[in-house]
Amino acid sequence: MGGSVKAILGTMGLVAVLATGAGAQQATRTQPVEGMRDNGTGFHALVGARVVTGPGQVMDDATIVIRDGLIQEVGGGDAPAGARVWDLEGLTVYPGFIDAHADLGMDDVPEGGDVGPTHWNPQVRAWFSTTRNLQDDAGRRAALRSQGFGAALAVPSQGIFRGTASLVTLGDEGVRDRVLRPDIAQAIGFQRSFELGGSYPNSAMGTISLMKQTFMDADWYERAWGAYEASGRAFLPPETSEALAALEDATDGDQPVIFETGSEEEYLRAHSLASEFGLDAWYRGNGLEYRLIDVPRGRTEPLIVPLDFPDAPDVGHPGAALDASLADLRHWYLAPTSPAQLSDAGVSFAITTDGLSSLNEFLPNLRVAVARGLEADDALAALTTTPASWLGIDRTHGTIAEGKVANLIVSEGDLFAEEATVRDVWVQGRVYGVTRPAQFDPRGSWEIASDDEWGFQAVLVLEGPLNRLRGYLDIASTGPDLPGGARIDLESATAVAETGRIDVRFNGEVLGYQGMALLSGSVRGDDFFGWTSLPNGADPSFRGIRSEPFEGPARGTVAMDVPEIDLPFIRPMMDYGRTSIPEQPAAVVVRNATVWTQGAQGIIEGADLLVRAGTVEAVGMDLDAPGGAVEIDASGKHVTPGMIDPHIHSGVSAVNESGFAIVPEVRMGDVVTHNNIWMYRQAAGGLTTAHIKHGSANPIGGENVFVKMRWGLLPEDLKLENAPRTVKFALGENPKRRQGR
Template sequence: MKKIFTYCLLVCFWAVATQHSWAQQTKPRNGVAEPREGLYAFTHATLWLDYRTKIEDATLLIRQGRIVAAGKKVSIPDQAVVIDLGGKHVYPSFIDLYSHYGMPKVEEKPWRSGPQMESSKQGAYYWNEAVRAEQEAASMFVNKEQEAESLKKAGFGAVLTHYPDGIVRGSGALVSLAGQSEEHSTLLKERASTHFAFQRGSSRQDYPTSLMGMVALIRQVYYDADWYAKNQDPNKEHNLTLEAFIRQRSLPAIFEVEHRLQALTADKIGDEFGVQYIIKGAGDEYMRIEELKRTGATFILPLNFPKPYDVSDPADAQLVTLAQMKHWELAPSNAARLAQAGIPFVFTAAGLDKAEDLIAQVQKAIEAGLSPEEALNALTYRPARLLGMENELGVLKPGAWANFLITSGNIFDKETVIYENWVQGKRYVLLDMKLKPIAGKYELEIEGNKLSLTVEGKPHAPQMSLRAEGDTVDTKVNVQRQGDLLSLHFTLGSENSSKLYRLTGWVKDKNLEGKGQNSEGKWFEWTARYQGEVEKKEEKTDKKAEQKQKEETTGEVIYPFVAYGRPQLPPQETVLIKDAVVWTNEAEGIIQEGDVLIQNGKIAAVGKDLKAPKGAKVIDASGKHLTPGIIDEHSHIALFSVNEAGQAISAEVRMADAINSEDVNIYRQLAGGVTAAQLLHGSANPIGGQSAIVKLRWGMSPAQMLIEGADGFIKFALGENVKQSNWGDAYRVRFPQTRMGVEQVMVDAFTRALQYAKEKEEAAKSKGKKVVRTDLELETLLEILNKKRFITCHSYVASEITMLMRVAERFGFRVNTFTHILEGYKVADKMKAHAAGASTFSDWWAYKNEVKDAIPYNAAIMHKVGLTVAINSDDAEMGRRLNQEAAKVVKYGGVSEEDALKMVTLNPAKLLHLDQRMGSIKVGKDADLVIWSDHPLSIYAKAEKTFVDGRLMYDIDEDKRLQQYVAKERARLIQKMIEAKNGGAATQKAGHRPHKDFHCEDLEENFLDF
């Protein structure tokens, strides 16, 4: 009965397999038809049915490109071609989810001499050329034999390919590497995925120019697609891009990022629109593993681990950052750390110099702690499952495609070779399976001399060495093997009397023999008689001890992953600071020999002779000064870009999308007593982007730096920068070009926002009959009109300052803060009537024409008129010396010391609507505090300890230890890289992309260290 059941089951499997292959074709045949069943039985094999299921001495039966049966008891039809594998291993072929195989090359368009505001693409497509959802890889795909050969040698049988052009890149196609001249049979899934990236690609359109602009554009595309799908207006526009985007919403979405912080940004977009992206990472995920785990994403991991830097020259070594050095050491452990954290991933060959290097790189990952089972899963089953193809690819089961590898042993053993890669039942021979292994010890007889010949390595690439009796050094033999034919040459003898020997021969049974010629031209016969196996070197070191030693000599992950990062974040502790000169900024004024208690990140008590709670740390601050943390109202540190300069209005962009939490300026400013900052958009636009208000939480992620519950702010700008009249004649295209044009841009923007609000009200009343397109730009302007978002305006000239106040009053809101405002002293009375605040420089002037009337008394005059005045930096270097900038107001304007300190503490807190939480030392406020070595307005004062939320984020004593750690770690890694170079490792040239400190007008992008 069992036999009958097995036979019926086998027949059913054949039916499943043949129904795919015998389907009618539309293409006519030229010549005589020669249908072959492709029926093969692979016997006596070790089958890996999936990444964790292995069967010894089993049979694999395939027919017409599909697997019919796999197991121990498989009936083999009479007509099957039987291939006895003799114990060799059979694995599912690999799958790569990030490939450009078969795609045309992305054509680079020439740069224009001036701006390109609108799309030049012909047809009913999206307004922005970087959005290309209509691209379909299936319609562009062409089999490319040479590319396919390289991938098949690496072990791949199928790849997910897409056209890598643009931010929204369209659909990817799952294709086989079978290499037929026809694409019909190799296209496995026409629309298998949809793709995104933070790269503009071939678009030469100005917008977007920045990371935050790209984020805003992707968000707008999602909103536009939702509106387009719901809009039933018969007269609506037809948009082929949005129609394609809507079709692709149900597909697996893959987002390429350039580093781990971009992965967090991409996931935030996905969360907003209910999309779980598969993230093609950069191999640095281990640096933010906890945050990335919370994304729930699967990662596509590259294996292009960095080469060691050539640091043999000490001057060159200085060009390599600590982050680069540590990443070189830790990158191979990336996959193992993700696996340990429970983060799913797959591997890609993308980024490798040669796809054939794939397995060698996976072996490095395994040496760094990854389990072979998890590695195999990442190359076979998991990528198939992500595409919904787990019954057809990545497994050896009936009905699946006959995509499999035949190997000499375990796929990840260093001695294992891949003999054949079968793709859709088509055989690709990589190495001859019948090739006899010749490794062993031989006695080589040549011209009457007997030598010891050692043969090691893989059968197809043997490595040989010779040693004469009495010698202590081996002679290397250059050898080539083709089948059973051998070609050898080597030199014997001393330096003064050496002979060159060239041998040709063959493998005969277990021996080697042939003919040769010496350097004198004399021919002779030679024989190498097999003596036995090569003795394996005894492992003298205990494996556990060896692993422990390896761990001890490998660096740790630090947060952030740059110099002055720490293995753990400083904890919130209970701390009593005693006997300090306490600058409260409250009614108590300055308390001599005062105490402040910190608990749970808050100020718990302020006074004299406070008692330390149990377990509290006590800091003796005798002779020192304690102030609230400095707050920088206008900063551009910790950002990947500062301007979205592609349009005159960029209200839709968010600086929170471009936070670089690993900018060393965060640490430097903590060393200057700064605890919070407003990260502002630049001044390239009349209406710029939404600001990010952050605490300087060094070591935390971008999202964790944001101040919870802070009001929303936005950057406006006036003057030279926004009208771009100094950019040259090629930039006369973008409106506005004059100062009066700037006013008109703002009036027009708010007028459109009011109309937009009216349309939304009408739509709400229509009960779904009318659909309004969500416009991120106008949504932001509505927030301003509804007093939910507040303006900080870059300004210089008095006439423009009054102009913006008139525009604001016309539309029923007020300008919260004028920043820079170097002519504020001229219009301080008007600003007071408008209820605007001021954030200015202490003594900057004469750096451009529109600041020619700047005076150092500006802040003092505005303060005496009754304005809330802050001193800001707009500069990374000045940002860590704001206490000294405040001191200048005392010098020039006679402002009291307490009021001067408030200009960098309480007043900016007021301008940012955060004075209920920070800016003064008061019970219940955030424990953002600085202990100074001297009077805080003195040029001799050093910030000795800086607390943020009760965490000791900077400590002058710890800083010394961190400097020592950096020096020691660099020395260790330099030595390790030199050893790697001396061991034969290929190196890369020392160097890195320098970090740029941004100012208002900068248009460049910043990068991480690698």
């Protein structure tokens, strides 16, 4: 009997292996199927299309044969017998996109907080797994598919150490069938999540300190447990920490670490951390890559670039134009060129949807990047072959080829042209029609009136970019208690495209109320109806109609169709940025100056000063100039030592780490910035060196840093070489003011 059972089980196992080897539209799974199993056809032939099989590779009038989720054939043949035929004449097929840093449905913050032996700091969540916490966010997946994506790296977003990212498919299969590669990278960010709790860290330097300590603790944890096991468990075991255990592969360099960077400084800090701890680092960029185009040149670390391009600064009237900084104007003009500049510099990069206020902005912004210089083939590579290679799925994804997964985009027109539309997206051999969202633009003028005796009548005017609406109310009421002819500027205005809802807030003082009023309603076509919530608790209803449509560019004010401007590269990219650093002559002689030596020689009139390689070599009369020295006639002028400020708080991203009272582990040198205008202004006033101190919120603060006012250099180059190390202590009232520690 036992032999018969074994034989039967062996036969069943052989059948299962053969079925798996043959491939199946219905993925092999262990969960029993209740009811009828879905055995729908997985045999398709897409015929007559222009097929872009990969970057720079095109086939005309081609046929793609799909069987059981895989591409069986790509070529010019006829559709095989038995296949469902899809006539794609006049359409173009591209490989499905891969998002290397996607925001997908996850329960990042469980109710009741983290439990178990995780980590003493709630911001350290390296133990968190996207694989175990994926949610059935069908709407998010559909939105990604509408932009051409068939697979994505789901990256957690909560905390500083955020947990592991997993590669998932974007079809509508169950959660068990969507994971392609589980937990393949650790995610880290420089911004804490307040909803996770914990008071420390609450500054940029505290965050970096926590990162460094955690990486060192993870290394210690691995060695401590190794020693415990090697001893035959001869002593008490070390503590248990799921977070530190989860970081073992990352600290050993066997698992990538994705740093999310929100600024150019955070990119530089992430690179410094990766170098210090020997990490296999990937970087999620920030849209400011054009400012550091010389820094990543030639590097091979994966760089994931968002397409969150800015709208034009408001220059509609002289006052607003004065408020538009050079940095803002440059950012508006140059941000869409970042992908092209990276490509021209030979930097390997992928493109992500992450950071967009709406996924519907992705394809339009991608086309802006192409219009601003990015080659279409490079754009396609950044969305297909490049992320596929990084994520270890280049054998199965990234191109249209025999044996690969059938992830496809069917486009009406050139996908990278402004007029193109995505018609269908295929994910693992299943076709998903793309529903184009209705265009909802609330901008323009709306005539509204209350439905009751309140007598409110007004014209609501909405204008500006869709993601930063502004406007006003022109009161036209003849009601007994309401002023006519008054204009009220809106405090805020938002519109929700998915629901057709408009919410505006304004100060009720002009209407005789103390406090803010809310006007909230829904739009159906040109009709607008809703309620007004007043500070006195009343909520009269209103109705309205659109009286004037908005007239403006359909693409908003992203810099797409703009004239070419030859903007020189400057650092920092703001007012008074430098195109280059002044060359240091081998020797300089200053002649006939009044020299304030601040030493035993006192003040010397008509003196010469010899500087060689940046160091004062001699002060005296009639000094001989070395060959090739630069000579400066300083007759009638004074020369003094450069001023030194022993206590300054500018030029850094943060000043106080007040999460704990005692924080000597934090370092101001970790958060030096190179784009603080005060450095330029202080240098103009004669300041050459400064001692940047931690703030006074702590009895024992952090380590201070000495800097030179080398305007135009990057943060590490501003630090004074071989400077003494100091720590900030604070007495008196300031440390006492910080409550809750």
